[in-house]
Amino acid sequence: LVLSCSVQASHPNLVITQADVLDMRKAINEQGRFATAYKNLKAKVDLQMALPIEVPVPKDGGGGYTHERHKKNYQLMYDAGILFQLSQDKTYADYVRNMLLAYAQLYPTLELHPARKVKSQNSGKLFWQSLNEAVWLVHTIQAYDFVYGALSAQDIKRIETNLLKPVALFLSEGQPSTFNKVHNHGTWATAGVGMAGYVMNEPEWVEKALYDLEKSGKGGFLKQLDELFSPQGYYNEGPYYQRYALLPFVTFAKAIDNNDPQRKIFQYRDGIVLKAIDTTIQLSYSGLFFPINDAIKSKGIDTIELVHGVALAYSLTKEPGYLDIAKQQNQIILSGNGLKVAQALDQGLAAPYPFISxxxxxxxxxxxxxxxxxxxxxxxxxxxxxxxxxxxxxxxxxxxxxxxxxxxxxxxxxxxxxxxxxxxxxxxxxxxxxxxxxxxxxxxxxxxxxxxxxxxxxxxxxxxxxxxxxxxxxxxxxxxxxxxxxxxxxxxxxxxxxxxxxxxxxxxxxxxxxxxxxxxxxxxxxxxxxxxxxxxxxxxxxxxxxxxxxxxxxxxxxxxxxxxxxxxxxxxxxxxxxxxxxxxxxxxxxxxxxxxxxxxxxxxxxxxxxxxxxxxxxxxxxxxxxxxxxxxxxxxxxxxxxxxxxxxxxxxxxQVTQLSYSQQGEVMLINITIAGVSYLIAINQVPDGSIKQNFQYQDQSFSINSRLAVFALNDDEE
Amino acid sequence: LVLSCSVQASHPNLVITQADVLDMRKAINEQGRFATAYKNLKAKVDLQMALPIEVPVPKDGGGGYTHERHKKNYQLMYDAGILFQLSQDKTYADYVRNMLLAYAQLYPTLELHPARKVKSQNSGKLFWQSLNEAVWLVHTIQAYDFVYGALSAQDIKRIETNLLKPVALFLSEGQPSTFNKVHNHGTWATAGVGMAGYVMNEPEWVEKALYDLEKSGKGGFLKQLDELFSPQGYYNEGPYYQRYALLPFVTFAKAIDNNDPQRKIFQYRDGIVLKAIDTTIQLSYSGLFFPINDAIKSKGIDTIELVHGVALAYSLTKEPGYLDIAKQQNQIILSGNGLKVAQALDQGLAAPYPFISxxxxxxxxxxxxxxxxxxxxxxxxxxxxxxxxxxxxxxxxxxxxxxxxxxxxxxxxxxxxxxxxxxxxxxxxxxxxxxxxxxxxxxxxxxxxxxxxxxxxxxxxxxxxxxxxxxxxxxxxxxxxxxxxxxxxxxxxxxxxxxxxxxxxxxxxxxxxxxxxxxxxxxxxxxxxxxxxxxxxxxxxxxxxxxxxxxxxxxxxxxxxxxxxxxxxxxxxxxxxxxxxxxxxxxxxxxxxxxxxxxxxxxxxxxxxxxxxxxxxxxxxxxxxxxxxxxxxxxxxxxxxxxxxxxxxxxxxxQVTQLSYSQQGEVMLINITIAGVSYLIAINQVPDGSIKQNFQYQDQSFSINSRLAVFALNDDEE
Ligand SMILES: [Zn+2]
Ligand SMILES: [Zn+2]
CATH class of the missing domain: 2.70.98.70 (Beta-galactosidase; Chain A, domain 5)
Incomplete structure (x- = not known):
């Protein structure tokens, strides 16, 4: 085991670092995609911030008012937090602070969610499923990290003691079955708790997030990286679910890299995080994911999870093909990686993404x-x-x-x-x-x-x-x-x-x-x-x-x-x-x-x-x-x-005028005449395909030393 | 009657004039849409000119080989002709000359087309229908006009005597029922014959094209302009056929304007040619024509007939809305009007086309x-x-x-x-x-x-x-x-x-x-x-x-x-x-x-x-x-x-929660509640809609002095 030796020194330092912030502050005052994205987000958040803060007592299940409101809130805190970092306008920090304090007041009063589904999933407190609560924490801990520097010691204490630490404990010690599980839901929990550990200087939480509650290595984030993807980065449920699963991996891995670079998380399992992102792109055609399994067909590479993924992939590799995908996604995220993408696109560095067989x-x-x-x-x-x-x-x-x-x-x-x-x-x-x-x-x-x-x-x-x-x-x-x-x-x-x-x-x-x-x-x-x-x-x-x-x-x-x-x-x-x-x-x-x-x-x-x-x-x-x-x-x-x-x-x-099929030993032979040209297509079925096979066809000799060969036949009839 | 007093002086002088040619020659040496269109056409025609000329003996009906070949030929002659004018490269003129001579050799040997449909339509000689023959003449006479200056006196004599004059006579004297008919097929015939009259200095042909074979005014091009369109320029068969009917009108009118400006053809019937073009555009939505009657749905404003129409409309009016349509058509024609459109687009002058009710x-x-x-x-x-x-x-x-x-x-x-x-x-x-x-x-x-x-x-x-x-x-x-x-x-x-x-x-x-x-x-x-x-x-x-x-x-x-x-x-x-x-x-x-x-x-x-x-x-x-x-x-x-x-x-x-209908005198009243707002919609049905009508609704007094009024009601229930 590599022990964590980071010292909690500065904020923000999860997905976005202080160095990123300095670069981004410069970029918003220049022309370009990044500045445009900044202005758009600011306009959107300003509209929301003009309305009163609502932190309702949890009541509704998925789709209901309190459910949707708490989802909106974590996104708003995240957005206002990053706007504070970029604009240095304290109004944004105050907004996040006020909402966090409202949550800090509410959270200690909560029991398990009234609309919980007892049999199917662990319950949350703010949400009917603990999965949503983990997603809430992943966003909120980042928002907190953004505004940390603008908070009083008293606020910090209230927020950490009454809200963030209890949520992190609830999602870890409070639900070992989910936290330790090698499953996508577990990834959200470990990502949230691990990042909370970095922000609130709880290195033990990071260890547990990485190796499970007992630090056994049988569960936790690294085990999830080991098992949820194939060695090439394919996710068992197919692309529609792969892109969804991607986000906590990408987010927590980046936070680990920023805080514990010695863990070399992006080299882990031969670069599995990058492979998982890249595979998600390969699993698309004309911008849409191949609709295998329970997939909704209009889902495509512009999905927000993959916007984050592509920004990370580009920042790790500088491969211009990722810029091509980013261009089609047409969305810039306000992060260090997002800035790199925006600037590269502004410079016209995109090149076609290499889709392969x-x-x-x-x-x-x-x-x-x-x-x-x-x-x-x-x-x-x-x-x-x-x-x-x-x-x-x-x-x-x-x-x-x-x-x-x-x-x-x-x-x-x-x-x-x-x-x-x-x-x-x-x-x-x-x-x-x-x-x-x-x-x-x-x-x-x-x-x-x-x-x-x-x-x-x-x-x-x-x-x-x-x-x-x-x-x-x-x-x-x-x-x-x-x-x-x-x-x-x-x-x-x-x-x-x-x-x-x-x-x-x-x-x-x-x-x-x-x-x-x-x-x-x-x-x-x-x-x-x-x-x-x-x-x-x-x-x-x-x-x-x-x-x-x-x-x-x-x-x-x-x-x-x-x-x-x-x-x-x-x-x-x-x-x-x-x-x-x-x-x-x-x-x-x-x-x-x-x-x-x-x-x-x-x-x-x-x-x-x-x-x-x-x-x-x-x-x-x-x-x-x-x-x-x-x-x-x-x-x-x-x-x-x-x-x-x-x-x-x-x-x-x-234009197919003739088609015939035969087999010689282990070689499958398809003779097809199309648009007047006669082809012999040979497919070599021997267990070891590199062994050369010889065969006869229409009195000619052929050989194949690969799996597929295509011969244009002399067509004597013409 | 306005008698023709033009003197056949110069070539080309049909749709494209010598002045146009000088402007176009300049433009092809500059950057821009026009030069690009020129290069594209040149590349396309060069490929075709590398193949042997084929002028087959007519045999097949629509869709068959000889039919398609003769259609291809007139387009090729037209294209090579304009390329000769622009490039001054005699190769193009020679190509047109050689094809014309091949036709001049073939044509005198022809009887009526073997695949003619005796009952339904007049037969051609090159084509099974005389309609196609007229379209052939409209294109070929322009091609001839383009290369006239490069032809020897002997060639001119052979081509005019053995080909162009016989075709023009065949389409006029030879088929009075079609030529005199106030019908779209008649328009192609009068356009072809009239333009032939201009090029070969036969002013009588122009007169007959305009006023019918007897010069009675009961048929001919002007009568067609009178009767085939409504006063606003709507064509009875609907937009799918309107755009098809448009081309001979646009083409011949432009030739008349260039040769006989005193006829003020574009002012004829209060500007009916322009109205017909403009109406065709109005009859579209999202680039496609409204599919009424026998319409194929994918037909839209980028149809070549309307490309010609829009170029003319812009050149007549300088309305920037036509440029917006031209932009969507994404095709520049090599003509004086086409050049004006290309240059205006290059200058960014396009403005949204005003679609109206x-x-x-x-x-x-x-x-x-x-x-x-x-x-x-x-x-x-x-x-x-x-x-x-x-x-x-x-x-x-x-x-x-x-x-x-x-x-x-x-x-x-x-x-x-x-x-x-x-x-x-x-x-x-x-x-x-x-x-x-x-x-x-x-x-x-x-x-x-x-x-x-x-x-x-x-x-x-x-x-x-x-x-x-x-x-x-x-x-x-x-x-x-x-x-x-x-x-x-x-x-x-x-x-x-x-x-x-x-x-x-x-x-x-x-x-x-x-x-x-x-x-x-x-x-x-x-x-x-x-x-x-x-x-x-x-x-x-x-x-x-x-x-x-x-x-x-x-x-x-x-x-x-x-x-x-x-x-x-x-x-x-x-x-x-x-x-x-x-x-x-x-x-x-x-x-x-x-x-x-x-x-x-x-x-x-x-x-x-x-x-x-x-x-x-x-x-x-x-x-x-x-x-x-x-x-x-x-x-x-x-x-x-x-x-x-x-x-x-x-x-x-x-969001419609309530709907009721009533009538008070001649006023139709629809009360609808939608998204919580209650509206009273009144439609005034009196013969003279400008007479003010008073009525009561839910104890309130209203009046309407137009056809349609929409009142937001006080909703006491809320
Ligand atoms: Zn399926
Ligand atoms: Zn219909």
Missing amino acids: VAFGDGSDGKQGALVIMRSQLAGDQAVLFKPAAQGLGHGHFDKLTWQFYDQTKEIVSDYGAARFLNVEAKFGGRYLPENESYAKQTVAHNTVVVDETSHFDGDVEVGNANAPVLSYFETSSRGTVSSAKIDTAYQGVELKRTMALVNLTELEKTIVLDVFDVVASGEHQLDLPLHYQGQLIDMNFALSVSTDQLSALGAKNGYQHLWLKGRGLPEQGLAKVSWLNENGRFYTHTSLVNGQEEFLFTQLGANDPHFNLRNEQAFVRRVNNKKQHQFISVLEPHGEYNPGKEYTLDAAS | VAFGDGSDGKQGALVIMRSQLAGDQAVLFKPAAQGLGHGHFDKLTWQFYDQTKEIVSDYGAARFLNVEAKFGGRYLPENESYAKQTVAHNTVVVDETSHFDGDVEVGNANAPVLSYFETSSRGTVSSAKIDTAYQGVELKRTMALVNLTELEKTIVLDVFDVVASGEHQLDLPLHYQGQLIDMNFALSVSTDQLSALGAKNGYQHLWLKGRGLPEQGLAKVSWLNENGRFYTHTSLVNGQEEFLFTQLGANDPHFNLRNEQAFVRRVNNKKQHQFISVLEPHGEYNPGKEYTLDAAS
């Missing part, structure tokens, strides 16, 4: 499956998300091996995300809708195989948490990105194995997505592979029987009850094509190589939805029956442009 | 009903389109008295527009879809009353063309905009009368839309009033019986066969509310004042649509049965904000 190993050891992202810039900014990731706890979806596709800023092959209208009272009180369980989490709501109309793990989250898929391989090169994964625990006696590739056809300036989904079972089953597409259906190349004046639900449960069956068709052996037009103006054709046994079911979401809670999205489901074994093979091809504004339409028809 | 009288006399636009900037940029306009010929919809609403850049209450995927072969050859007739044109596809599930005029376009609604009044002031209109010919024995207002509630910084629809019939009928809304249904304040596992079509014909009935409810007497959330993040609540007899039918588009041609949009239909008389009264209220990205939701619930 990557497999993020899941779980604290990075071995609980992986979240795979494939990107290409060949034909516009594209991304495939492939998800052989772990369940991701209670907000996880039963979506093993699902995928999504993004092109030209839009979702093309999509995930429903969470079924929820956040804070809209009329929609189930703004909470997760019943349809989140009955549809959004179910396997059929995803682009992966459903066996016998039953969700993965039979919809049991505990079983899901205990059984992750296995990432077989991932490789990226100039020819594209390929990955393969499998899972044999989603269904008893069934192995699911999926191989996906985003392939660059450089000669054609085109990309395609290859998808080979193998199912091998011990008994016979019905196998469904849905594809949820975004856009208007344009065409298919096979006959369809359409339900024109009567619709029924596709099934009775596990999400099927929410799908209207609009039409069905059984394409003959060969290529089965379905085309749609996305709102981005591009066409997409999904070509399946079928054997005459795959039925295509076209669906629309919205059945059994009495409150109109669901968006009416479209899908088609490939179905085979009574199968012990089946291989779903398909190619997704973006093409053409629909521009009715300029009155032209280009390449509205698919 | 206005009633455009329809028909050449302006008295065939009207298209009404109401705008407000009080709560963001809003527009109501109210349509007591004439049928608008074959592309018109059976939508008398319908309305649309726009807010914060989006459609809120919408029109389907045309059912068509322009040029998408798989979608019915890219033509209008069958569903354009069976759904999009039908009354139920609009937000207006349908009697007995039958469309207006029983769907007969001839009857529609002969019977326009009557605009009773229109008025706009700081309190808002109000209009009322009626029609008694849409259904036999039924009078439809609608009064709409976009009302500013200044104290609340809110707007509402008032809608009172009166139906009076001689017999009993079923009356339906649909409302097509854009967004996710959030809530209604009455019980609904929802079809959860089986859907059926709402009806059998006239568009009803395409609507799935999702649910129905019969609200009790009082206020019936339906709320939805638009993708712009705002909530909208439609509150109807009901008497317990209006049933609400919730529908989704998509029944009887075997080819998935329709977008699956939502509506609700208010229905009463066996009624001789009914009044549909409602208020549309925008409110709140949904921002899941920033995690807040404001005012998701309607």
Whole structure:
């Protein structure tokens, strides 16, 4: 253990230091983004400070008046505190002081919150959950630190004795189960208590925050850094929750660095804090987070937690790509890191952020499956998300091996995300809708195989948490990105194995997505592979029987009850094509190589939805029956442009004219003819992908010494 | 008659003059938008000129190879011609010369086009329709004019004798029915022939173009200016066709002005050319044209026809608002007018274009009903389109008295527009879809009353063309905009009368839309009033019986066969509310004042649509049965904000708490309480709206001497 040896000397010294303050004071008198942000915050806070201070007796749960008021108060104290530091105008310090004194008067009178939820979470006193109380402390301790120098000794005593120390003790000794827990809620508690320790010169509190109440190292902030992220910085619940989890890590780590630089917190676990920030950015497309698990789709990189994260990442690395993200966030925070970002942006130092193709190993050891992202810039900014990731706890979806596709800023092959209208009272009180369980989490709501109309793990989250898929391989090169994964625990006696590739056809300036989904079972089953597409259906190349004046639900449960069956068709052996037009103006054709046994079911979401809670999205489901074994093979091809504004339409028809699949030893061979060019795509499946494989194809010899190879064939027929 | 006395002296002298050319040559050597546009065009044309010239023997109809090639050729000749004038590089002139000579060789060998459509339209020789041939001439004659100075006397003779004169004669003497017709197709012909007359010194052709082949004045360009636009410059078929019709008017008028300034063409009919341009702009919202009639929704002000129009409008008026539009168009044309726009934009002279509330009288006399636009900037940029306009010929919809609403850049209450995927072969050859007739044109596809599930005029376009609604009044002031209109010919024995207002509630910084629809019939009928809304249904304040596992079509014909009935409810007497959330993040609540007899039918588009041609949009239909008389009264209220990205939701619930309706003499009185404020809205219906009316309400005396008054009532209850 590294013992703390800091001496509490000066204020402020948490996230923002005295040196930062001097720089910031200079900057607000110059032109630039920082000064603008300062003026905007000042105008906003001045409006609030004109109103009387309200510190109500706690009464309401989440969303209610006293709850929202106490949330507003900690933000106001924080903002007024930083304004005091920058302006040196004592009015701001007085405002914080008066509010702190009001809290110091109230707090000793409080019992546990009257609206507490006894079973589900530890209660706070100001708030119904101790989580909110910890967030309150994280902000308030910083505000206190800002105004410390303007307080009388008597005020300091009252505030520390009656408010800040009791809150810190309540959140640590008072709730060991949360404080010691290796969980995001624990992080807020350790961050608050640890920072309180720095400010009020209680080094023991810092030790406990870092190593748990017993200083055992089994819990506490460092253990949280060890376990809540994978070695690459991926957070098990997915990006929507990752960005939320980020803030206490970023905040407390910076305070530790300022107070105890010898702890080298930013080097901890090979720089895990920075990795966690960077991974959050990588988990976005066109400014929005990939909507896996219970994610609300409009959440993106401009979220305030990531504004803090990016400011820290830039200040640690000076990588100009972070400035590009900061520019899109369009928000400057008033801190030392924020100043560095603002000044660099003013100087025009931003450069494109390098989005990459990557497999993020899941779980604290990075071995609980992986979240795979494939990107290409060949034909516009594209991304495939492939998800052989772990369940991701209670907000996880039963979506093993699902995928999504993004092109030209839009979702093309999509995930429903969470079924929820956040804070809209009329929609189930703004909470997760019943349809989140009955549809959004179910396997059929995803682009992966459903066996016998039953969700993965039979919809049991505990079983899901205990059984992750296995990432077989991932490789990226100039020819594209390929990955393969499998899972044999989603269904008893069934192995699911999926191989996906985003392939660059450089000669054609085109990309395609290859998808080979193998199912091998011990008994016979019905196998469904849905594809949820975004856009208007344009065409298919096979006959369809359409339900024109009567619709029924596709099934009775596990999400099927929410799908209207609009039409069905059984394409003959060969290529089965379905085309749609996305709102981005591009066409997409999904070509399946079928054997005459795959039925295509076209669906629309919205059945059994009495409150109109669901968006009416479209899908088609490939179905085979009574199968012990089946291989779903398909190619997704973006093409053409629909521009009715300029009155032209280009390449509205698919250019895939031939597709065949074969295997030689461990090498998967896909022969595809597209726009008149014949390609042989080889995927090497041997356990050790670096071992060179030789194979023959159409009387030619080939070899592959990587996972993916793409050969342009001599086309003798032309 | 004003006789032409111009002497053909110099080239070029059509849309672009020699003086323009000198200015443009200077500008391309300076920095700025014009030089950039020049370089871009040059790069584009250079690429094309590197390929061999192709002047194929005509064979294909619209969309086919020879058709598209000849279209491409006239644009190429035009572009190369202007590049020759600007660069003085003879390569460009040679290219135009060579192509013209190729045409001069081909043209004498041609008969009427093999793919001509004998019954529907005059045939061309290069194209299947003479319309395309006229467009070809309008471009080609300008290209010829550009390169004239670089041609030998021999070339001139061959080109004029074998090509240009025959084409001009073919389009005039050769097809008197089109040339003399007061119709948009006639405008292209007269423009082409008239300009050919200027270039080839045939003043008689100019006379015929202006006054018809007999020079009678019964047809020709001037008559077209008289009759195709209303006095305010509104084109009967609506904005989608108006912008298309605009180009030959703008082009030929400019050529007339340059050659025969004494004709004062831009003052003709009180400046109708400029009015037509300006009206086209007014008929847009957020850059897109209002999609009435057979309109494709993504068509907007950046359409090339309007780029030409705006350049002319700016050059005629120097109004900085046109620069604002030009900026949004983001395209500079290489002409004298284009240069003026580019330079003014470079100087930063643009100012917001003044969009106004206005009633455009329809028909050449302006008295065939009207298209009404109401705008407000009080709560963001809003527009109501109210349509007591004439049928608008074959592309018109059976939508008398319908309305649309726009807010914060989006459609809120919408029109389907045309059912068509322009040029998408798989979608019915890219033509209008069958569903354009069976759904999009039908009354139920609009937000207006349908009697007995039958469309207006029983769907007969001839009857529609002969019977326009009557605009009773229109008025706009700081309190808002109000209009009322009626029609008694849409259904036999039924009078439809609608009064709409976009009302500013200044104290609340809110707007509402008032809608009172009166139906009076001689017999009993079923009356339906649909409302097509854009967004996710959030809530209604009455019980609904929802079809959860089986859907059926709402009806059998006239568009009803395409609507799935999702649910129905019969609200009790009082206020019936339906709320939805638009993708712009705002909530909208439609509150109807009901008497317990209006049933609400919730529908989704998509029944009887075997080819998935329709977008699956939502509506609700208010229905009463066996009624001789009914009044549909409602208020549309925008409110709140949904921002899941920033995690807040404001005012998701309607703030209308009370609504009542009464009438005193000719004054309509709507009392509404919203956000705790009680308003009395009075609408004066007397024939002469300027006569002051007195009335009592809740023991207070009021008077109104305009159409619309809004009084904030003393609310004794508070
Ligand atoms: Zn999901
Ligand atoms: Zn319409």
